[in-house]
Amino acid sequence: MTREQELFIQRFLSELEEDNVAIFAGAGLSSSAGYVNWKELLRPLADELNLNIDEEHDLVGVAQYYLNENGRNRISQELMDEIASAKAPTINHDILSRLPIRSFWTTNYDKLIEKSLENVGKIVDVKYTNNHLALTKKKRDAVVYKMHGDIDHPDSAIITKDDYEKYALTMAPYITALSGDLVSKTFLFIGFSFTDPNLDYIMSRVRAYFKEHQRQHYCIFKKCVQSDYETVDEFNNATIKQGLVIKDLTRFQVKTLLVDEYSEITDILSRIERVYRRRTIFLSGSAHEFGGWSHSEVESFLCKLGSILIEKNYKISSGIGLGIGNAFITGAIQSIYGIHNGRVNDHLNMKPFPQFISDPKARKETWTKYRNEIIGSAGIALFFMGNKFVDGNVVLADGMKEEFNIARELGLAVIPIGCSGYMAKELWDIVMSDVSEYYDVSNSSLIDAINELGEEIDKPEQIISKVINVIDLMSKE
CATH class of the missing domain: 3.40.50.1220 (TPP-binding domain)
Structure with missing residues (x-):
């Protein structure tokens, strides 16, 4: 450029x-x-007038000459023949x-x-x-x-x-x-x-x-x-x-x-x-348990992250994942009212997943369409934690893996926060095992910054600046 x-x-x-x-x-x-362009559109009409269209510069005049000699119908037919085809x-x-x-x-x-x-x-x-x-x-x-x-x-x-x-x-x-x-x-x-x-x-x-x-x-x-x-x-x-x-x-x-x-x-x-799409951040995350961190520490981290993103004039898109989304959008909304004087819809796209669909197949189909719509509005996708409670056990969130795949299909830049564990850690391992598939390897600053998201930390707030750094670097690509 x-x-x-x-x-x-x-x-x-x-x-x-x-x-x-x-x-x-x-x-x-x-x-x-x-x-066809205008010259080619008028070429057969010019031929009838014995004019060389390649020597003519006043194409509007050529159309007028034909009208004078033959009327409008043939001109309209030529338009239909050349442009009406889908x-x-x-x-x-x-x-x-x-x-x-x-x-x-x-x-x-x-x-x-x-x-x-x-x-x-x-x-x-x-x-x-x-x-x-x-x-x-x-x-x-x-x-x-x-x-x-x-x-x-x-x-x-x-x-x-x-x-x-x-x-x-x-x-x-x-x-x-x-x-x-x-x-x-x-x-x-x-x-x-x-x-x-x-x-x-x-x-x-x-x-x-x-x-x-x-x-x-x-x-x-x-x-x-x-x-x-x-x-x-x-x-x-x-x-x-x-x-x-x-x-x-x-x-x-x-x-x-x-x-x-x-x-x-x-x-x-x-x-x-x-660049425009990368001004909107999608958060994928869910948590029934919080690993070595407390619930309140995770909520505080997410609230601050949402607030800082709005302060930096990013937009946020979220499906309000279990145990994750509410704190994230709370921080965003507080920042919107504090800095941008309201107009929440201009900065935040909130779409809670519809829960009360009894048929499992119908629910899965609906959620997939929902995910495509909300993820498609963003340019960067964050992946945080990703676990859920099923039949008395905490398991990795398969919905996060689906959202990761959708984000890739829709061309989003993906940022798994590996240190948060669970499905996010698995996704971080995947991208770091084949970095060139996901990122521009010539951007060493970005690769180093993403690598840091996999390093263990004591408290989640310690990665706020690291996450913001990766987002800023990606938004400039």
Whole structure:
């Protein structure tokens, strides 16, 4: 990662925490899923006009020429033929859908954004007509504004010069809505070339109103490389033009991130998701007995750990395990009220396991689904103690082992606190026997810190600083 990319990630994460992020998706986001770009979409129409589409730069004009000669029907049919086919969202769609982003804007006609959001269980409110803006879907998690229309209605898609020229009148509510988001949210423009006249008009209005007080936005461009061009002159011209475009975008407070390969965009988004998720800590633990420690010592440790994590601005997710969870969330709640003035739900995800399911099979299935949901909201999983009372005997908690496996499947960083004994000790032994399978072995500080969690101690409070140290190191990976 370059320094500019690292700075962007930190700024983006900060805005993400404050629910201030919006995405603007262009054709580039969909092209990697297999959809054609504008030039390829219009190629057969240009051929009918005896135009060489590769020599044309005003693609909106080409669509208008075809309309003038042949009417709208063939254009709508071409849209249906090329875009109506269902395709799977890309990995970039998937990452964005998992992040807590509530506003998506796009000039694309396809359904990849809403499909990716629905795939992760989110309720999506899709808007592509003026009347849609006046309606609100109940319990929506995200809004997708398709400012140029939807493939289900190709006859009304914004594609010709007539459509663009009338946009300020026919679609004025979208101009107002996007202007508002550009003022109040930090946008990431992805797969977008900034050649769309509607967006240029909207951003110019915002600039005229706010001048140097515009909000900071970001876009990602791939650097021009000679291998993408047939001649050196074409490459030089493209490089000069890209530099001029980047400079021009600063008028609208759009900062450009350059990547060498498109795969770097996925790397950046993956890093954002990983760091964001690792701000939420899941605690797996249960205890009927407490080994060489007293019940009160364990409760005091957990209470302080929960409090310190909140103080350090981590979020907590917990299933409130037997003998463990209550003390942990008590410390967290006290810290939330003392430091963050309440708003418990913003910092703490509490989901007690449903106990009164008489059928063992149904209970196990329900608990597995429950575990997946609560663990999936976190990025780091702590494992503490892990024992239970069964038929008069204290046994290792098999539920903790299941949670460990789920955490691994969902990509969480795992931290077994080996010195707490029981199942946590078994898990610590497993990870330390094959460290490279679980951690970045080049991070010697992290490996040493995890190793220390297996050292015997007299009282549980002695490991608070060690646990916090491991979490801090993991949150920066």
